[in-house]
Structure formats: structure tokens, C-alpha cells
Amino acid sequence: MASQVEQMIQVVVLSGRRGLHLKNPYSMPVNETSFSRLRNIIGGSSGIESLGEISNAEKRVKDTTLVALIKALIVQEILPASAADEKPPPSPVVVLSGRRGLHLKNPYSMPVNETSFSRLFGCIVPYARVPVHPCVRDSAVMTVERKQGTVCIFGTGDFGRSLGLRLLQAGYEVVFGSRDPKNRGLLPKGSKVMTHTEAAQTAQVIFIAVQRDHYEFLTSLTPALEGKVLVDISNNLKRGQFPQSNAEYLSSLVPGASVVKGFNTVSAWALQSGALDASRQVLLCGDDPQAKQAVVDIAHSLGLTTQDRGSLRAAGEVEDIPLQLFPLWRLPLWITSGLISFFFCYLIVYDVTYAYVEDGEDLFYRIMVAVPNKVFPDVSLVMLALCYLPGALAAILQLHNGTKHKRFPDWLDRWMLCRKQLGLVALALGLLHVLYTLVKPIRYNILHSGDTSVIKQIRENVTKPFDNTEAWRKDSYYSMGILGFFTFLLLGITSLPSVSNQLNWREFRFVQSKLGYLTLVLCTGHGLVYGWNKFLRASRWHWCLPPSYTLSLVVPCVVLMLKLVLITPCIHHRITRIRRGWEKPGKNHGHQTTVYMDKATSL
Incomplete structure (x- = not known):
């Protein structure tokens, strides 16, 4: 029984303004609301009627105490139902509550946007006597896997390495395609390095982290890239540099693959810092809805938000976005510069020059303050x-x-x-x-x-x-x-x-x-x-x-x-x-x- 419990949910409850927080076991207080909601979600009675029975006067629960409580609930409610139905224990799950509902997350990433109740119930409903919430009655049941799948990256530069590291932390297997597979000193630990042909055969989604000038080598990989999803992350040095967008050019080189433009608005630094110090929005465009959805799932698992900008024809517009320098600030800054220059020159004449010419008084020190x-x-x-x-x-x-x-x-x-x-x-x-x-x-x-x-x-x-x-x-x-x-x-x-x-x-x-x-x-x-x-x-x-x-x-x-x-x-x-x-x-x-x-x- 104890071994089964150890394989069950390992979480700590975090209370919030509008709901229950379940997070990794490290740190925050629990109140009566979150306790009661946890018991309602898991169902039944654990014999512990209030949080005060297991906490101190300040209602703060240590990690070990709360994990023990959850284990007790699992033993009394979930495991008996599981044993009766002879179903395997569920996968470990971590859930974070937000303003708009429960969001599923893994220990290395930010919440995703899919309906989280469905994922939560997908893990515990088969083993507990809990009615499915109406808002997720028609939602697909999904479970958390430790390994999300395999992703291939062509290119071992700064962006490719940063992306590979984040994918590894999110639970993906990462395979780099390189001209020199033996040179892997800077690549993140846990990743694999192969030739481009070998790497393309290991994954369905391939990130093209190379510049447009080096796309020619992809023509020789056309058979291996047939039916694959190619994510073009390249940017240009200036707007209108090429008559055709990089993504459309890539699609013409590899017509059998589904090309998706994306991740070009996210910097390598944003990936390294956990997307906390820079933009977290990924703009996507492509002609294949299924290919775009595959990229959306990857972005969400990395804690990034996505925005669909339409078909691949919009790739040129998406590629121009990183080249813009404060587009909405140009007119205000021009107006500000003009007004400051006018009033400064006006006051130099009105205050300083007039006093010097008419009265012979040196007031030029007023220019500073x-x-x-x-x-x-x-x-x-x-x-x-x-x-x-x-x-x-x-x-x-x-x-x-x-x-x-x-x-x-x-x-x-x-x-x-x-x-x-x-x-x-x-x-x-x-x-x-x-x-x-x-x-x-x-x-x-x-x-x-x-x-x-x-x-x-x-x-x-x-x-x-x-x-x-x-x-x-x-x-x-x-x-x-x-x-x-x-x-x-x-x-x-x-x-x-x-x-x-x-x-x-x-x-x-x-x-x-x-x-x-x-x-x-x-x-x-x-x-x-x-x-x-x-x-x-x-x-x-x-x-x-x-x-x-x-x-x-x-x-x-x-x-x-x-x-x-x-x-x-x-x-x-x-x-x-x-x-x-x-x-x-x-x-x-x-x-x-x-x-x-x-x-x-x-x-």
C-alpha cells in the first residue's frame, strides 16, 4: 500500500483568491478554503474535518504534514476504488490554480491554456467517486506524462541551445541535427546529437534554427523531411530584405513538409531566463492546422502563450515584428522632442539672452536647473x-x-x-x-x-x-x-x-x-x-x-x-x-x- 501511495499525487496545496492551488511541495500556507476544496475534489471524508486539526494556530501546514494528509485521502478514497476497478495508479500531477480556473503544469514549466479540470479529473476520476464537473463534461481526458515526446532542432547556435534546454526541462527528448555531431561541448546535457538525416527521422517536429542563407542543405533532406512539421524561427536584418518571406522560401525548398512560422519573436535570453524577463508570446502562422497545433502544444509546455496570425502568407509580417523599434512611441517621442526643443530655445532667449543683452547680467547658469x-x-x-x-x-x-x-x-x-x-x-x-x-x-x-x-x-x-x-x-x-x-x-x-x-x-x-x-x-x-x-x-x-x-x-x-x-x-x-x-x-x-x-x- 505504501509503495502505491508513493506513486500517487505528490503535491502541496496553495490557497488563492479564487481557488485551489496545487504545486510542488515547497512552501506556502494553506487555509480552510483550499483544504475544503481539496477534500471536495478528491471526494469523501478522510476523518479530518478541518484544517485546524492538522495545523497550528496560524493555519500554516508544513510540507510533510500536508503530503501526509493527501496520502491519507488517497489511501481512504482513491486506492479502494482503484483496487475495486483493478486500474493502474495514475501519473504524478502538479496543478496550479489561476484567476480563470485550474491550469495543468509540470514541475519545469508554466501553466498551459487547455481546460485544466479535464486533466485533473483525467488523473483522479477513475480512482475516486467524484462527479465530473459540467464545464468539462465534453472535454477530452488527458494525463500527464513525464516524457512529452521527441523534438528535433537543426542548428546548435545560441537560440538552438536555449530552446533545447527548455525543452529538456519540460520533459521532451531533444535531438540536435548538426554538420559535426562530434562537436557537442556546448549543448545541454541530456540531449543527443546526430547528422541532419538521422535527427530528422527521430521526431515529427523540427525547429530550423539556422539563417536563411544556409537553407540550401535542406533540399538534400527532402525525403527525410516528407510529412514533417518544420518550424522556421529565422529573422532578417532589415525589412523587405527578400521578396519572399523566409518561411515561404523554406516551404518552396521542402514542399512535402508543413512549414510553421513561429518562435522568431522570442529571444534566446527569454528562453534561458524562463520567459520571465522578456516577451512570452509566440506568434504563429501556417497553412496546416494540425502542424500549428503541434507547435502550440510545445509552446504551452514551455510556459509561453501563442497567437495565431493566420496562413503562411502572414509570415512576412511576423518576421518584421522583431525589427520594429517602438512603433507606437515614434510619434509621441517626435512630438516630445519638438516641444522640448522649442520651449528650451524659447526660454534661453526669454530668460538668459534677454538679461545678458539688456542688463548685462550673466544668467547662463540657469541652463542647468x-x-x-x-x-x-x-x-x-x-x-x-x-x-x-x-x-x-x-x-x-x-x-x-x-x-x-x-x-x-x-x-x-x-x-x-x-x-x-x-x-x-x-x-x-x-x-x-x-x-x-x-x-x-x-x-x-x-x-x-x-x-x-x-x-x-x-x-x-x-x-x-x-x-x-x-x-x-x-x-x-x-x-x-x-x-x-x-x-x-x-x-x-x-x-x-x-x-x-x-x-x-x-x-x-x-x-x-x-x-x-x-x-x-x-x-x-x-x-x-x-x-x-x-x-x-x-x-x-x-x-x-x-x-x-x-x-x-x-x-x-x-x-x-x-x-x-x-x-x-x-x-x-x-x-x-x-x-x-x-x-x-x-x-x-x-x-x-x-x-x-x-x-x-x-x-
Whole structure:
């Protein structure tokens, strides 16, 4: 009996917010919920009615205690049923619970996406009196095998070695195909090295981890590759380097094989680090559904997610993805660079050059701190307003067109798609403004001017009176700036995928729209109160140039004025009707459609 138990499930229960966690026996507390769920899954009664009977006051169970509990449950419930049915003991299984259900996993990889209840019940239902859950009644019963199968890799470079190591850890047998089978010093232990012809005969799935320039040797292997699944992982050095994609070229060389493009967006470093420090998404395309499914199963066993991009015709697009450098950030960064350059040059002329020419005063030291501390908030405020200006323009266009079934101009589409990036850059510049402001009291010229002012008052035996209005002004714009930056941080936090995925559409819209406009109001008020009545003073206009904060307030004030107009009841009601499908009578809009902005396009 004991030997049979040792072959059974060896797990530790981990409690979570929404379910039961079963993991390898190393570490985490168990609560009453997970205990009861374990007993419900296995079925029957073990004689232990609560977790408190086997744990301390803090309800923390050591590994050995919990494994003993599971063994007891197996002995009392599973083994008797197994003996009665004369069925072999099940394979060891490790299960991880997530937000969307139980996920099967092995000790070396991340959860897979298949329905995990079916796999769990596939291991224990035949041996326990447990009804099958309705959600998996029609699911295929699957069991965990220690060996997943054999995978062949052509190529012993960095990616091939990293992929081979991960496959070995996931339970696969790995065979490398090499021109020199004797040279295996750098290959992972446990793998085999053969010639290309011999290696191709050992596996159904073959990863082609060589560059396109070396594909010619595959033509001599055409008989051995007949009916095989070839996974092309190659990338090019630049876009449009070849008239035909690498995967399509490979398919033309070996017409009898099923070519799948994939794994080219995952780096060797991502595989070595367990896909924790880089992208975990594998983009796949191919013409054979069964071949793609075989690659999907391998990717899932490695803890990677997959996305089907269609037929092999999409291979060129997939191959271009690793060559892209921040495609959604280009326009925001260009706008940011232009605004920073403009305001920096403007302030050099307004603050530094004017004082040097008119008064002979050398203020060039302000370039290091004072000038950037004016540039960053000015640009940040303009960028924040630019996040909400395209939404107002889109509403005006829909009012003008009388329908939502008409495409926005391309420039407006592109603008709306990069609003999140515009907002994040604005937040970064606002953070720099905060940091520069914090060092303001310890700057030499500030300390010097303060000391000089005090000494001057002592010598002249005068006291500068307290200005109540000035105190109100400074406290007001400090307070509005702090609150504005706080709400700005909330907007940035909710833009993170890990946070936004927890919100429904209404919550996300409330934060990004209502809270976003509140942030814009606070930051605009911060600038207006800072300027106070200085806007009208002639001494503040140098060479007929207004202060920089005056310029930075133009776009935010325009956006807020447009918003005030659009939220008036008559206009807002009409916009709402249009967005719900209403069209102006007499309009014939053909087949054009509007590009809708989803959560990912918001700040």
C-alpha cells in the first residue's frame, strides 16, 4: 500500500483568491478554503474535518504534514476504488490554480491554456467517486506524462541551445541535427546529437534554427523531411530584405513538409531566463492546422502563450515584428522632442539672452536647473492636453457627419492610437519637474539671494511685510500641483496592463476620462495660479515675448473649453445617440466604418 501511495499525487496545496492551488511541495500556507476544496475534489471524508486539526494556530501546514494528509485521502478514497476497478495508479500531477480556473503544469514549466479540470479529473476520476464537473463534461481526458515526446532542432547556435534546454526541462527528448555531431561541448546535457538525416527521422517536429542563407542543405533532406512539421524561427536584418518571406522560401525548398512560422519573436535570453524577463508570446502562422497545433502544444509546455496570425502568407509580417523599434512611441517621442526643443530655445532667449543683452547680467547658469524646470512642466501640460484633444475633435467630426459609420482621417486615427504613450511621456516629464523642484531650496543662487535679502533688510532696518495675497497664491498653486500630480500618477498606474485588465470597461473609462479631465483641470489651474496677474505685466514680456507658461496654457484651455461645449445637454445627447447607431436623416454613408478606440488606446 505504501509503495502505491508513493506513486500517487505528490503535491502541496496553495490557497488563492479564487481557488485551489496545487504545486510542488515547497512552501506556502494553506487555509480552510483550499483544504475544503481539496477534500471536495478528491471526494469523501478522510476523518479530518478541518484544517485546524492538522495545523497550528496560524493555519500554516508544513510540507510533510500536508503530503501526509493527501496520502491519507488517497489511501481512504482513491486506492479502494482503484483496487475495486483493478486500474493502474495514475501519473504524478502538479496543478496550479489561476484567476480563470485550474491550469495543468509540470514541475519545469508554466501553466498551459487547455481546460485544466479535464486533466485533473483525467488523473483522479477513475480512482475516486467524484462527479465530473459540467464545464468539462465534453472535454477530452488527458494525463500527464513525464516524457512529452521527441523534438528535433537543426542548428546548435545560441537560440538552438536555449530552446533545447527548455525543452529538456519540460520533459521532451531533444535531438540536435548538426554538420559535426562530434562537436557537442556546448549543448545541454541530456540531449543527443546526430547528422541532419538521422535527427530528422527521430521526431515529427523540427525547429530550423539556422539563417536563411544556409537553407540550401535542406533540399538534400527532402525525403527525410516528407510529412514533417518544420518550424522556421529565422529573422532578417532589415525589412523587405527578400521578396519572399523566409518561411515561404523554406516551404518552396521542402514542399512535402508543413512549414510553421513561429518562435522568431522570442529571444534566446527569454528562453534561458524562463520567459520571465522578456516577451512570452509566440506568434504563429501556417497553412496546416494540425502542424500549428503541434507547435502550440510545445509552446504551452514551455510556459509561453501563442497567437495565431493566420496562413503562411502572414509570415512576412511576423518576421518584421522583431525589427520594429517602438512603433507606437515614434510619434509621441517626435512630438516630445519638438516641444522640448522649442520651449528650451524659447526660454534661453526669454530668460538668459534677454538679461545678458539688456542688463548685462550673466544668467547662463540657469541652463542647468532653472530652464529645464520650466521646460518640463510646460511640455508635460501640453502633452497631457494632447491626450484629450483628439477625442474632442472626433466628437466634432461625428456631429458634423451625423453618423459614426464614417472613417476618421488617418492623422486622427494615428493620433488617437498613441494617446497612451503621449500620457506616459507627459507623466515622466511631470515627475522630472517634481524632482527639479525638490532641489530648488538647496541651489546656490537661491541660498545666496535669500541671505542677501535678509542682510539688506538688517542694514536698512526695514522689515518686509507679510503679503497675505502672495501666501494664498503660492499655497494654492502648490496644492493644485500636488493634487494634479497625484491624479496623474493614478492615470499612469491604471494604464499598466496588469491593472487595466482588472477593470471593466466602465471603470476604465471613468478613470481615464473623468479622472483624466480632473487631472487636466488641476494641472491647468496650477499653471494659471502660478501666473496669477503676471500675464498682464509689461515687465514680464521680454522683447514682446510672453512667459513660457502662457504659451503652455493655450492648448489645455482650448481642450477644456471644447469639453465644456461638448458636455452641454443638447450636444451631449446628440453625440450619445450617434455613438449608439443613430444617423442623420438623408445621409448615405456607403461602406465606410469608424475605427473604434478600445481600452488599449486610452491613456
